[in-house]
Amino acid sequence: MSRISEALKRAQQEQNPKQTTPPSRAGRGELLPEELVPLDNSLQGTLLDGCRRPNWTLEESILSRGHSEDHIVAAEELRKLGAWLTQRQRADSLKTLLVTSASPREGKTFLAVNLAWTMAQAKNRRVLLVDGDLRSPSAHLMLGAPLTPGLAEYLEGGVEESQIVQQGPLSNFFFIPGGKCTVNPVELFSTDALKKLISQLSPLFDWIVFDSTPVVSVADARLIAAMTDKLLLVVAAGTSSREAVAKARDFFVNKGLLGVVLNYADPRESYSSYYYRAYKGRQH
Numbered sequence: 431m432s433r434i435s436e437a438l439k440r441a442q443q444e445q446n447p448k449q450t451t452p453p454s455r456a457g458r459g460e461l462l463p464e465e466l467v468p469l470d471n472s473l474q475g476t477l478l479d480g481c482r483r484p485n486w487t488l489e490e491s492i493l494s495r496g497h498s499e500d501h502i503v504a505a506e507e508l509r510k511l512g513a514w515l516t517q518r519q520r521a522d523s524l525k526t527l528l529v530t531s532a533s534p535r536e537g538k539t540f541l542a543v544n545l546a547w548t549m550a551q552a553k554n555r556r557v558l559l560v561d562g563d564l565r566s567p568s569a570h571l572m573l574g575a576p577l578t579p580g581l582a583e584y585l586e587g588g589v590e591e592s593q594i595v596q597q598g599p600l601s602n603f604f605f606i607p608g609g610k611c612t613v614n615p616v617e618l619f620s621t622d623a624l625k626k627l628i629s630q631l632s633p634l635f636d637w638i639v640f641d642s643t644p645v646v647s648v649a650d651a652r653l654i655a656a657m658t659d660k661l662l663l664v665v666a667a668g669t670s671s672r673e674a675v676a677k678a679r680d681f682f683v684n685k686g687l688l689g690v691v692l693n694y695a696d697p698r699e700s701y702s703s704y705y706y707r708a709y710k711g712r713q714h
């Protein structure tokens with residue numbers, strides 16, 4: 431077993447958050463064929479019937495597209511996380527999941543997109559990814575998908591549900607991009623519009639995964655969290671500030687925090703001690 435796999439296994443045995451290992455940061459993949467995947471029959475007549483089906487140009491940061499050892503190991507960790515979530519889904523009533531973190535650039539978008547993509551690869555499991563980061567939407571960049579019209583336009587009241595949902599090359603994977611926000615996102619998330627959107631889309635999906643802003647600096651993710659079932663908190667190994675992570679955790683403990691995902695883990699280190707130190711004295 432490689433040192434990476436050993437470290438991952440050790441972390442798992444400690445029941446630590448799932449970790450991903452950085453793959454090489456390669457550029458964009460090839461353009462996908464123009465052919466459109468057929469719409470699932472069961473979706474005919476629903477609001478997804480009229481959804482957009484633009485061509486996407488997937489980046490290689492979509493883990494299932496990479497072939498390096500790092501990609502393979504990280505993709506496997508994602509599958510394990512997906513399997514764990516599926517178990518939790520059976521136990522709890524769990525469908526909408528928010529991915530957030532304390533600060534910027536900790537891997538929220540990377541995790542949200544890859545997790546949703548991984549879960550959508552299972553048969554008979556339809557997944558919707560929503561870019562809830564209206565300040566700096568970037569999930570569309572990983573997918574090579576159009577940014578607009580998106581969640582912002584919908585929440586501002588300019589477009590219908592069916593106009594913001596995109597279907598890409600994977601028949602089970604749907605996406606709502608962030609769009610272009612012209613007002614403060616806090617205002618948009620403070621109305622009932624997102625709640626209405628979730629309740630309309632929920633019956634059509636097995637999972638709805640939200641990407642979001644960092645929680646410490648702005649309230650957006652906390653407002654979305656109030657409308658989703660559970661959340662995953664991403665922690666960047668070695669760089670996340672302990673105080674910021676503890677603050678983020680305090681926002682959500684007993685309010686939907688399902689688990690912590692340790693991103694950018696160096697497989698040569700054991701992160702179990704890091705994780706527990708970060709929260710020492712703050713556990714309820």
Ligand SMILES: Nc1ncnc2c1ncn2[C@@H]1O[C@H](COP(=O)(O)OP(=O)(O)O)[C@@H](O)[C@H]1O
Nearest residue numbers: 450451452453491534535536537538539540694
């Ligand atoms: N595990 C990882 N392996 C490789 N690259 C990563 C990983 N996590 C994040 N990145 C990259 O780091 C950058 C910041 O991650 P991102 O997901 O955009 O952070 P956030 O959404 O928290 O601001 C992006 O370029 C992303 O592709």
Ligand SMILES: [Mg+2]
Nearest residue numbers: 538539563568
């Ligand atoms: Mg992001």
